[in-house]
Amino acid sequence: MPSSEGTSKKLNCFTCQRRERNEWCVLSDEELKMLDRGRVTKEYMPGEVIFHEGDACRGVYCLEVGLVGVRKSNADGNSILLHLNNPGDTMGYRALLAGEEYRASGEALEPSRVCLIDAATVRTLLTHNPALGLRYLTRVSQNLGSAEEKILHNATFSVRARFAHLLTVLVDRYAESKDESPVEFELPLSRHDLASMIGTTPESMSRTIAKMEQDGIATFSGRRVSIPLLETLVQEFEPEHFI
Amino acid sequence: MPSSEGTSKKLNCFTCQRRERNEWCVLSDEELKMLDRGRVTKEYMPGEVIFHEGDACRGVYCLEVGLVGVRKSNADGNSILLHLNNPGDTMGYRALLAGEEYRASGEALEPSRVCLIDAATVRTLLTHNPALGLRYLTRVSQNLGSAEEKILHNATFSVRARFAHLLTVLVDRYAESKDESPVEFELPLSRHDLASMIGTTPESMSRTIAKMEQDGIATFSGRRVSIPLLETLVQEFEPEHFI
DNA sequence: CGGCACGTTGATCAATGTCAAGCAGTGTGG
DNA sequence: CCACACTGCTTGACATTGATCAACGTGCCG
Numbered sequence: 001m002p003s004s005e006g007t008s009k010k011l012n013c014f015t016c017q018r019r020e021r022n023e024w025c026v027l028s029d030e031e032l033k034m035l036d037r038g039r040v041t042k043e044y045m046p047g048e049v050i051f052h053e054g055d056a057c058r059g060v061y062c063l064e065v066g067l068v069g070v071r072k073s074n075a076d077g078n079s080i081l082l083h084l085n086n087p088g089d090t091m092g093y094r095a096l097l098a099g100e101e102y103r104a105s106g107e108a109l110e111p112s113r114v115c116l117i118d119a120a121t122v123r124t125l126l127t128h129n130p131a132l133g134l135r136y137l138t139r140v141s142q143n144l145g146s147a148e149e150k151i152l153h154n155a156t157f158s159v160r161a162r163f164a165h166l167l168t169v170l171v172d173r174y175a176e177s178k179d180e181s182p183v184e185f186e187l188p189l190s191r192h193d194l195a196s197m198i199g200t201t202p203e204s205m206s207r208t209i210a211k212m213e214q215d216g217i218a219t220f221s222g223r224r225v226s227i228p229l230l231e232t233l234v235q236e237f238e239p240e241h242f243i
Numbered sequence: 244m245p246s247s248e249g250t251s252k253k254l255n256c257f258t259c260q261r262r263e264r265n266e267w268c269v270l271s272d273e274e275l276k277m278l279d280r281g282r283v284t285k286e287y288m289p290g291e292v293i294f295h296e297g298d299a300c301r302g303v304y305c306l307e308v309g310l311v312g313v314r315k316s317n318a319d320g321n322s323i324l325l326h327l328n329n330p331g332d333t334m335g336y337r338a339l340l341a342g343e344e345y346r347a348s349g350e351a352l353e354p355s356r357v358c359l360i361d362a363a364t365v366r367t368l369l370t371h372n373p374a375l376g377l378r379y380l381t382r383v384s385q386n387l388g389s390a391e392e393k394i395l396h397n398a399t400f401s402v403r404a405r406f407a408h409l410l411t412v413l414v415d416r417y418a419e420s421k422d423e424s425p426v427e428f429e430l431p432l433s434r435h436d437l438a439s440m441i442g443t444t445p446e447s448m449s450r451t452i453a454k455m456e457q458d459g460i461a462t463f464s465g466r467r468v469s470i471p472l473l474e475t476l477v478q479e480f481e482p483e484h485f486i
Numbered sequence: 487c488g489g490c491a492c493g494t495t496g497a498t499c500a501a502t503g504t505c506a507a508g509c510a511g512t513g514t515g516g
Numbered sequence: 517c518c519a520c521a522c523t524g525c526t527t528g529a530c531a532t533t534g535a536t537c538a539a540c541g542t543g544c545c546g
Contacts, residue, residue, distance in 0.1 A: 072391060072392075072394075072395050073395075074395055074396075074399055075481070075482065076399065076482060078395075078398075078399040079395075080394065080395055080398050080399070082391055082394070093384075094384050094387050094388060095384075095388075097380050097381060097384035098381055098384035098385045098387075098388055099381060100384075100385070100388060103388050103391065103392070104391065126377070127373075127377075130370075130373040130376065133373065133376050133377055133380055134369070134370075134376055136380060137340050137376055137379060137380050137383065138340060138341055138342060140380065140383045140384050140387055141336075141337050141338075141340035141341035141343075141383050142341045142343070143387055144337050144341075144383055144386055144387045144390060145337060145338075145341055145343060145346050147387060147390035147391055147394065148315060148325055148346065148347065148390055149315075149346065150394055151315075151323065151325070151390065151393055151394055151397065151442075152315050152316075152317055152321075152322075152323055153317075154394065154397055154398060154442075155321075155323050155397060155442030156317055156319065156321040156323070156442070158501075158502095159501080159502075160501095190524070190525090191524070191525060191526090192524075192525090199394075199397075199398030199399070200502080200503085201502080201503060201504085202524085202525075202526090203502090203503075203504080203525095203526080203527085204501090204502060204503070205525095206525065206526055206527080207502090207526085207527085209526095210526080210527090238318070239318065239319060401533075401534095402533080402534070433492075433493090434492075434493060434494095435492080435493090443534075443535085444534080444535060444536085445492085445493075445494095446493095446494085446495085446534090446535075446536080447533090447534055447535070448493095449493065449494055449495080450494085450495085450534090452494095453494080453495090465493095
């Protein structure tokens with residue numbers, strides 16, 4: 001699904017629709033010009049790696065079209081899927097801002113178009129426009145909050161509760177409407193990737209799904225999900241022990 | 244152990260020894276004056292809460308003396324210990340920078356002296372001195388890296404491996420010297436808190452400790468630990484499967 | 487003394503990982 | 517077109533981990 005909107009012969013940061021949704025929205029025209037000069041756009045097919053854990057930071061990646069998964073793995077070959085990035089999202093900024101190497105890998109999960117903004121350019125923009133830094137400061141601080149939330153979540157919830165939670169997040173992001181019942185939508189992930197998002201195995205994932213179907217929480221057919229009542233799903237991880 | 248060094252009759256940000264070790268080191272004299280005006284110092288006994296999860300952010304806390312644990316808990320009453328803060332460390336900046344409420348609580352684990360820098364003051368300093376913002380940007384980005392590391396770590400390692408890892412971290416921070424064998428030092432935490440740092444129960448903690456003693460990894464007597472060989476401890480979480 | 491927090495230990499059980507097999511769908515080469 | 521391999525998913529059997537519940541010892545403090 002390349003270039004659904006961009007029949008634009010010349011793609012650039014000025015005409016980029018996504019810009020309103022990310023940090024670059026604070027840039028002046030002058031700075032946008034600089035951003036555009038520091039940009040290299042590339043297309044990736046599913047499975048292709050955009051940046052790799054351990055690599056020196058090349059800059060900030062800006063997703064224009066597609067879906068990108070951010071993975072992190074340890075020495076034993078285990079890995080987890082930390083984030084899903086949608087069009088408009090930026091990636092790789094953590095490494096740049098921390099002055100480190102990438103500590104996770106970015107991999108296209110759908111055909112994607114990604115712009116790389118050169119590290120030197122981003123650094124120049126950061127010193128040039130303090131508002132950009134503050135913007136990132138807010139963003140990274142919120143990310144840190146979410147990450148710490150996730151640590152607690154993983155430590156104290158069961159696989160089933162974590163999956164229920166993940167499902168509601170996916171509904172929020174990928175379902176057309178979450179107001180009608182049943183809510184139906186297409187999972188953007190394989191079973192394996194679903195499992196690695198909640199830190200479990202594909203086998204446990206499969207069993208959890210089967211059990212939740214039995215309990216009438218949701219029905220699964222391939223990647224198609226139907227949830228009769230969102231409320232029941234939410235109760236899986238929000239115990240309403242108000243007696 | 245109050246005021247081990249500060250027989251200074253008048254405690255302030257200029258004479259504060261800790262300042263060199265945190266973000267405030269980038270401030271000018273003028274700005275330091277502002278910092279000092281926005282400061283309120285308070286002492287806490289073990290168990291006392293310094294800031295509380297869910298509270299509106301009052302500012303940034305600066306630990307001068309003592310030890311503070313940062314806890315996060317969920318609706319069911321489970322909780323984990325996210326960080327340990329030592330003199331010179333600052334706390335609560337995540338909430339301020341994200342523009343959120345505190346999402347964790349700070350609790351004195353030892354008698355502590357803590358300065359609170361008023362939120363408005365910090366915000367003024369941030370807009371006034373971009374270097375401070377960049378400093379925090381680096382800091383928070385590194386924290387985010389550690390948090391994501393921890394997510395992977397918790398998801399893929401056993402309780403024993405996680406505890407071994409925690410022990411090496413504690414050795415780094417609290418042992419006099421880690422070059423002599425055996426390494427000996429005093430744990431700054433109760434069994435319960437050790438457990439909540441790696442997301443397990445005190446019972447499992449106890450058993451893990453017992454088993455590691457049997458295996459000759461370390462000996463425990465109350466809070467006193469002795470580690471014959473650091474290398475063997477490290478191997479508990481760094482499998483050297485180079486065959 | 488009695489109560490209480492802390493730590494340990496035992497017994498038990500549920501949750502989850504591991505290993506192995508099988509099945510459906512898909513593409514490939516003969 | 518078929519045989520084959522391959523991948524993703526599911527299922528079963530089993531082992532292991534770790535949580536839970538309960539009991540008990542120890543030291544501390546009123």
